[in-house]
Amino acid sequence: MQRYFIKNTDIFENKIFIQGNDCHHITNVMRMSLGDVVIAIDEEGFLYQATIHAMNKNQVTLKILEKKTDNRELPCKVTMAMGLTKMQKLEEVIRRITELGASQFIGVEMKYSIIRLNKINDIKYDRWKTIVKEASEQSERNQLMNILPLTTFSSFLLLSKNYDLCLYAYEEFGKQKNIDFKQLLDQFNGKSILVLVGPEGGISPEEVNLLDHHGFKAIGLGPRILRCETAPLYIMSAISYSKEFFNEG
Amino acid sequence: MQRYFIKNTDIFENKIFIQGNDCHHITNVMRMSLGDVVIAIDEEGFLYQATIHAMNKNQVTLKILEKKTDNRELPCKVTMAMGLTKMQKLEEVIRRITELGASQFIGVEMKYSIIRLNKINDIKYDRWKTIVKEASEQSERNQLMNILPLTTFSSFLLLSKNYDLCLYAYEEFGKQKNIDFKQLLDQFNGKSILVLVGPEGGISPEEVNLLDHHGFKAIGLGPRILRCETAPLYIMSAISYSKEFFNEG
Numbered sequence: 001m002q003r004y005f006i007k008n009t010d011i012f013e014n015k016i017f018i019q020g021n022d023c024h025h026i027t028n029v030m031r032m033s034l035g036d037v038v039i040a041i042d043e044e045g046f047l048y049q050a051t052i053h054a055m056n057k058n059q060v061t062l063k064i065l066e067k068k069t070d071n072r073e074l075p076c077k078v079t080m081a082m083g084l085t086k087m088q089k090l091e092e093v094i095r096r097i098t099e100l101g102a103s104q105f106i107g108v109e110m111k112y113s114i115i116r117l118n119k120i121n122d123i124k125y126d127r128w129k130t131i132v133k134e135a136s137e138q139s140e141r142n143q144l145m146n147i148l149p150l151t152t153f154s155s156f157l158l159l160s161k162n163y164d165l166c167l168y169a170y171e172e173f174g175k176q177k178n179i180d181f182k183q184l185l186d187q188f189n190g191k192s193i194l195v196l197v198g199p200e201g202g203i204s205p206e207e208v209n210l211l212d213h214h215g216f217k218a219i220g221l222g223p224r225i226l227r228c229e230t231a232p233l234y235i236m237s238a239i240s241y242s243k244e245f246f247n248e249g
Numbered sequence: 250m251q252r253y254f255i256k257n258t259d260i261f262e263n264k265i266f267i268q269g270n271d272c273h274h275i276t277n278v279m280r281m282s283l284g285d286v287v288i289a290i291d292e293e294g295f296l297y298q299a300t301i302h303a304m305n306k307n308q309v310t311l312k313i314l315e316k317k318t319d320n321r322e323l324p325c326k327v328t329m330a331m332g333l334t335k336m337q338k339l340e341e342v343i344r345r346i347t348e349l350g351a352s353q354f355i356g357v358e359m360k361y362s363i364i365r366l367n368k369i370n371d372i373k374y375d376r377w378k379t380i381v382k383e384a385s386e387q388s389e390r391n392q393l394m395n396i397l398p399l400t401t402f403s404s405f406l407l408l409s410k411n412y413d414l415c416l417y418a419y420e421e422f423g424k425q426k427n428i429d430f431k432q433l434l435d436q437f438n439g440k441s442i443l444v445l446v447g448p449e450g451g452i453s454p455e456e457v458n459l460l461d462h463h464g465f466k467a468i469g470l471g472p473r474i475l476r477c478e479t480a481p482l483y484i485m486s487a488i489s490y491s492k493e494f495f496n497e498g
Contacts, residue, residue, distance in 0.1 A: 071472075096479055099473060099479050100473070100475070100483070101471070101473055138474065139473040139474045139476075140474050141473060181494065182490060182494035183494070221489075222494075223493065224321050224348060224349070224350055224390060225387065225389045226349070226388065227348060227387070230345055230348050230349070230482070233482050233483075233486065234482075234489070237486035240483070241430075241471075241486070241487040241490055242490070244472060245430060245431035245432070
């Protein structure tokens with residue numbers, strides 16, 4: 001069933017009022033009619049099964065049939081941080097980690113980033129938000145992934161104090177130190193994870209020192225070298241695999 | 250260090266003879282010189298650290314310094330099967346599952362495939378093999394992923410008898426039957442897995458019946474709906490996570 005992410009203020013008593021792009025989508029793209037049923041999802045992730053009660057070109061009015069609580073979200077909030085790289089790769093990562101359940105994304109300017117913050121004229125946050133919205137609807141999530149503003153490495157380090165577990169993917173280092181991603185993750189019972197994946201060139205030795213100093217743990221992602229845009233997908237899949245199957249069997 | 254996949258017949262005594270594209274890559278793309286060191290990998294996955302002993306525009310002669318046995322391959326062979334879909338998506342899946350360690354890929358014509366076998370004029374096996382070769386070198390694999398010819402669903406079903414475990418990703422069905430991917434995989438100790446991911450439209454009820462009849466087990470991939478090109482990456486990541494970390498900790 002088609003899903004629309006709404007603002008809490010769009011709800012009044014047992015009605016939901018939809019305007020803008022989603023109104024256009026319901027009337028012109030999906031060509032829905034009175035009585036058709038959709039799912040609306042509020043900012044807390046609550047689902048409303050609702051029927052089209054009235055519509056004109058500027059507004060669709062839904063009548064709530066049922067409020068649901070089924071939850072498709074990961075049991076822990078994952079913020080995926082990634083060294084700035086080509087915009088096309090960032091977009092692909094944003095789309096895929098939305099599908100895979102990430103809560104937040106943040107692009108970080110790192111030493112080996114081929115793209116520098118002060119050289120980006122046109123950061124397409126609006127485009128990224130559209131990608132997130134579409135991927136969230138398609139994957140039937142309860143929450144939209146949040147996109148934080150691009151940041152410097154030193155500002156990024158300060159985020160660490162807000163998380164229960166801070167990790168960075170650093171293949172060679174991870175192996176040398178024998179730190180086992182699986183052991184760390186399977187034993188983790190906290191509520192929030194911050195993970196950093198470097199850009200193509202990797203993470204510099206100075207950055208590694210700073211990460212260690214700020215309590216980040218180095219992890220390897222298996223014996224093969226993954227591209228920087230594949231590593232976030234591996235990490236999100238592993239978190240889902242580790243945390244989402246216990247109650248299903 | 251740059252890696253080149255060679256044929257066993259390219260080796261003679263302690264020399265390796267490289268011609269064709271790899272010769273061009275060494276001389277013109279990488280602009281290497283006498284004495285530079287590369288890694289050559291034979292058809293059994295053995296690694297040779299070797300130095301450039303002689304070179305001209307048609308042939309590079311390597312002298313073997315050391316034969317190595319370090320293995321970057323998954324402990325079980327995974328054949329990833331995917332319902333035929335747009336060529337661009339198939340190519341992306343081929344690239345990413347090569348990175349993630351799959352042994353074989355096979356495209357399967359299924360009921361809801363938008364592309365039909367008899368309508369494909371130009372199957373780009375050569376292009377796919379180049380993608381595999383590049384991704385294998387970059388991810389430092391010992392083996393090239395094998396690409397099987399595209400096939401019909403009925404021929405695909407006959408493959409199942411060659412595998413220790415046969416799975417198909419079918420989200421709703423997997424949930425209804427309460428089959429737990431994690432439990433199946435963590436307890437699996439065999440040598441070979443065959444996994445099928447459907448096309449965009451999913452797997453038809455008739456196909457589900459036939460898969461069940463041929464001993465395939467339905468698995469879910471977590472509570473979110475994954476795109477058909479994301480599901481293979483989730484599966485490969487989960488297999489790596491389940492099977493490659495036990496000896497590292």
